[in-house]
């Protein structure tokens with residue numbers, strides 16, 4: 071029996087381990103780090119090691135961006151039909167039914183009104199999980215109505231894009247949404263109402279080629295794929311090697327297509343800062359017909375309130391809230407990946423409950 075005693079002696083006392091039932095951890099899709107869901111949730115679904123941004127739902131973005139209990143959904147009654155009775159390997163009507171069941175959404179964009187750090191705004195948030203966040207007639211109509219609502223209420227518009235492009239199951243009807251939304255955005259700009267576009271991973275095709283690219287301010291999440299056609303198609307067409315990091319947010323920031331890259335944990339603060347900036351500057355903005363997309367920002371600049379300078383804190387905001395003013399186009403530094411282990415990077419604001 072000595073062998074048994076020996077074996078027993080050699081056994082280590084059972085260490086107290088955190089009980090982690092299956093499904094409580096996720097592997098980072100970029101660096102492979104094992105991340106616990108609670109930590110991932112605290113970091114708003116971004117990797118604490120490499121800052122990879124996991125794709126999240128429109129509802130999750132609303133939870134992150136909008137003040138609690140202030141979001142009121144609008145235009146949910148606008149839903150897709152199947153005007154062309156389209157069928158490839160499956161019927162389009164079946165695809166719609168399945169997307170609705172899987173996501174709990176009725177279209178690829180959730181629109182509504184809400185407040186961000188107390189600032190009222192109109193929001194349209196796309197959801198990639200619903201048929202690749204594709205732009206179809208109903209999605210386009212919801213965005214169009216949101217733009218009209220922003221004009222009517224004179225509240226800034228925020229569109230968060232996450233899309234594979236136009237939904238080809240609706241053929242030309244989906245492509246028409248590009249022109250429709252942009253025509254209304256021109257009216258929004260004429261009315262002097264600001265529009266902030268947020269591009270997340272991925273923002274491609276007809277969405278990049280229309281409303282996502284004409285914001286007065288264009289923000290993007292780190293490493294987001296942003297482009298019109300895919301790199302393979304471009305490479306074959308121009309018959310040239312593409313530069314490294316082509317079509318990624320960092321590359322596009324250098325080229326001046328976007329204004330700032332914002333880590334998801336800083337997104338709400340940055341948008342709130344912009345809303346306060348536009349609110350403070352609105353009294354000085356000269357009105358008149360707009361000549362090109364994004365001209366409102368130029369007018370704000372012309373009104374001697376360049377966006378690169380710090381604004382006096384508005385009456386409702388506490389002083390020194392630590393928000394760095396977004397820099398002028400092209401000169402903004404790329405937000406460095408944040409180390410979630412550092413306590414200074416986990417402010418209470420980050421611990422926004424995510425409703426999924």
Ligand SMILES: [Zn+2]
Pocket residue numbers: 098099100101102103117118119120121122
């Ligand atoms: Zn990672």
